[in-house]
Amino acid sequence: MAGSTATQSGESLLFLTDEQLRKGIEAMFFAYRAFTADPDRILENYEYGRAHHRAIHFINRQPGLTVNTLLAMLGVTKQSLNRVLRTLVEDGLVEARVGRRDKRERNLFLTEAGAALERELSDAQRARMRAAYRAAGPSAVAGFRQVLEAMMDPDLRRYYQSMKDSAP
Amino acid sequence: MAGSTATQSGESLLFLTDEQLRKGIEAMFFAYRAFTADPDRILENYEYGRAHHRAIHFINRQPGLTVNTLLAMLGVTKQSLNRVLRTLVEDGLVEARVGRRDKRERNLFLTEAGAALERELSDAQRARMRAAYRAAGPSAVAGFRQVLEAMMDPDLRRYYQSMKDSAP
DNA sequence: GATTTTATGTCAGCTATGTTGACTTTCCAA
DNA sequence: TTGGAAAGTCAACATAGCTGACATAAAATC
Numbered sequence: 001m002a003g004s005t006a007t008q009s010g011e012s013l014l015f016l017t018d019e020q021l022r023k024g025i026e027a028m029f030f031a032y033r034a035f036t037a038d039p040d041r042i043l044e045n046y047e048y049g050r051a052h053h054r055a056i057h058f059i060n061r062q063p064g065l066t067v068n069t070l071l072a073m074l075g076v077t078k079q080s081l082n083r084v085l086r087t088l089v090e091d092g093l094v095e096a097r098v099g100r101r102d103k104r105e106r107n108l109f110l111t112e113a114g115a116a117l118e119r120e121l122s123d124a125q126r127a128r129m130r131a132a133y134r135a136a137g138p139s140a141v142a143g144f145r146q147v148l149e150a151m152m153d154p155d156l157r158r159y160y161q162s163m164k165d166s167a168p
Numbered sequence: 169m170a171g172s173t174a175t176q177s178g179e180s181l182l183f184l185t186d187e188q189l190r191k192g193i194e195a196m197f198f199a200y201r202a203f204t205a206d207p208d209r210i211l212e213n214y215e216y217g218r219a220h221h222r223a224i225h226f227i228n229r230q231p232g233l234t235v236n237t238l239l240a241m242l243g244v245t246k247q248s249l250n251r252v253l254r255t256l257v258e259d260g261l262v263e264a265r266v267g268r269r270d271k272r273e274r275n276l277f278l279t280e281a282g283a284a285l286e287r288e289l290s291d292a293q294r295a296r297m298r299a300a301y302r303a304a305g306p307s308a309v310a311g312f313r314q315v316l317e318a319m320m321d322p323d324l325r326r327y328y329q330s331m332k333d334s335a336p
Numbered sequence: 337g338a339t340t341t342t343a344t345g346t347c348a349g350c351t352a353t354g355t356t357g358a359c360t361t362t363c364c365a366a
Numbered sequence: 367t368t369g370g371a372a373a374g375t376c377a378a379c380a381t382a383g384c385t386g387a388c389a390t391a392a393a394a395t396c
Contacts, residue, residue: 016301021294022229023331024301024313025203029222030324031316032200033243035193049381054197061190067344075201080383082345104343104392126189128319133184133192135318136311143304143311145192148199150303151296156198163194164187217352235373248354250374272363272372 038124046117051076051084053121056110059094060118061163064107066099073159093117206292214285219244219252221289224278227262228286229331232275234267241327261285 039053058073071081088094093114099105133141207221226241256262261282267273301309
């Protein structure tokens with residue numbers, strides 16, 4: 001409630017003033033908008049939206065994942081995801097295979113066409129990310145990742161950390 | 169198109185593999201979701217949405233700003249913003265004063281009630297940001313800000329940099 | 337074997353927030 | 367004095383969230 005500048009933390013306090021925190025909030029807002037701008041532009045050509053991009057992204061990251069797993073990562077309702085998934089399957093970008101062990105489950109995979117769109121979207125997004133990383137430098141990148149990680153919901157942080165981090 | 173791991177950059181290349189970039193992309197996605205979660209929860213109680221929050225945030229940051237300026241920062245159409253602004257004015261959270269010099273313009277201000285909601289939303293969001301900053305440490309915070317800044321649209325970066333950064 | 341739980345899909349309807357297009361009012365400035 | 371910028375409004379639409387209700391199949395449990 002109060003100024004919240006002064007705390008008992010042992011760390012340097014310079015980064016915890018309200019103004020600093022507000023700047024961080026704005027930085028997130030502006031950067032996130034730029035971050036989604038390129039894919040959004042591409043998606044228009046296909047009459048898809050951000051929701052399709054997110055589904056495609058995670059199916060690519062973890063081929064064969066189940067609908068429930070994807071649901072947990074996206075944090076939307078199954079009805080909302082289903083609408084997206086259905087169009088992707090109909091359009092031949094995603095394949096939903098009945099689970100081998102548990103036949104109630106659907107394992108999701110990108111088709112060749114799906115992988116191609118994933119590449120197009122991700123190329124654009126990675127290009128911007130790469131430019132930002134270059135401009136900021138390696139040690140800034142490490143800090144960037146640390147702060148984002150600390151900000152995440154713990155469950156998703158666990159997933160995030162479990163993903164491999166460097167090319168094999 | 170190709171692996172895009174190898175470049176001619178003089179910097180350390182370790183941060184520019186596709187995997188590293190993809191992790192950065194996911195980090196943005198997950199962190200942004202967490203970043204908006206607290207305000208979203210609060211806004212439900214008032215029957216407002218994220219769009220209202222954004223308007224309130226920027227009006228608080230720059231009291232008296234014009235509708236056009238706000239439009240540029242939010243990156244939406246005036247019709248979309250107008251709907252939000254109208255409800256905020258009707259509900260007595262925002263005051264739109266006719267411009268002194270140019271009477272076509274409307275200068276936007278938060279009322280006491282608007283400032284109170286701003287504080288509630290921003291307290292929650294800053295609390296999360298503060299926790300993440302503390303967990304990551306001061307030098308990580310600097311890097312975080314540098315990368316986000318590099319990612320922004322240049323016009324918004326200019327605005328962003330022009331805002332004061334430390335408590336006066 | 338019967339029952340319950342789980343995973344998924346689907347229908348209907350609602351809301352928030354974005355869009356475009358057309359139009360009006362106000363009013364500054366050339 | 368008139369052209370055009372700034373602001374506001376109305377209508378119609380799309381996307382992507384949401385809730386609730388219900389269906390089906392398969393697994394798990396009793």
